[in-house]
Amino acid sequence: MIHALVAASLAFSSVPAQTATVNCARVKCLALTFDDGPGAQTSALLKALSKAGAKATFFLVGKRVEERPEVARQIVAKGHAIGNHTYSHAALPAHSDNDILDELKVTQEVIEEATGRRPTMFRPPYGQTDERVLGLAAQTELAEILWTGTTLDWQLRDTKKIKATVLKLAKRDGVILMHDVVPQTVTAMPGILKELKKRGYHLVTVPTLLRGKGPTAGKSYF
Numbered sequence: 001m002i003h004a005l006v007a008a009s010l011a012f013s014s015v016p017a018q019t020a021t022v023n024c025a026r027v028k029c030l031a032l033t034f035d036d037g038p039g040a041q042t043s044a045l046l047k048a049l050s051k052a053g054a055k056a057t058f059f060l061v062g063k064r065v066e067e068r069p070e071v072a073r074q075i076v077a078k079g080h081a082i083g084n085h086t087y088s089h090a091a092l093p094a095h096s097d098n099d100i101l102d103e104l105k106v107t108q109e110v111i112e113e114a115t116g117r118r119p120t121m122f123r124p125p126y127g128q129t130d131e132r133v134l135g136l137a138a139q140t141e142l143a144e145i146l147w148t149g150t151t152l153d154w155q156l157r158d159t160k161k162i163k164a165t166v167l168k169l170a171k172r173d174g175v176i177l178m179h180d181v182v183p184q185t186v187t188a189m190p191g192i193l194k195e196l197k198k199r200g201y202h203l204v205t206v207p208t209l210l211r212g213k214g215p216t217a218g219k220s221y222f
């Protein structure tokens with residue numbers, strides 16, 4: 001029954017129109033990315049993104065998807081991209097091969113169960129990665145997505161400072177790391193989106209930013 005509902009909602013949402021229309025080789029693109037959710041503020045963030053016509057990428061934590069599967073489903077239905085951010089937000093290099101594979105594979109299952117989609121991208125918690133982690137990601141058919149700018153929003157916890165940091169880090173083909181579990185980030189987002197659009201940015205998903213040249217499993221980006 002749940003699967004039938006997921007299939008129906010995906011059929012209605014279809015492929016995000018943006019993938020076909022925004023060519024980042026020709027226009028100024030920026031990818032906003034949100035880690036650690038879904039959380040209590042994610043739905044509010046989705047509304048702000050929709051209102052601005054912006055697409056984003058969400059790196060989801062498996063155990064949080066289990067808590068809020070309907071929010072994960074909503075992210076996909078709105079045309080955003082999703083990635084794997086491990087099951088328990090583990091610092092991967094400290095773990096055995098088997099534990100790393102478990103963290104990645106269980107999350108793939110949980111996300112697919114909730115959204116009907118199997119991620120092709122992952123982001124290592126704390127940005128901690130190495131060749132072994134990347135090899136295990138390749139076995140799990142995942143590309144590694146890092147970032148060009150991190151806001152440290154979880155440390156700032158201040159709407160004005162978060163906005164100023166995002167605007168400072170923004171650059172053509174950049175990938176900005178934020179957290180949808182930080183309430184001040186979500187509060188700051190309408191103002192951030194307005195200013196980025198004023199500066200000529202097209203706000204796109206990571207796959208759109210890669211212009212069809214990826215993500216490829218076992219490769220690391222940004």
Ligand SMILES: [Zn+2]
Nearest residue numbers: 035036125126
């Ligand atoms: Zn994280």
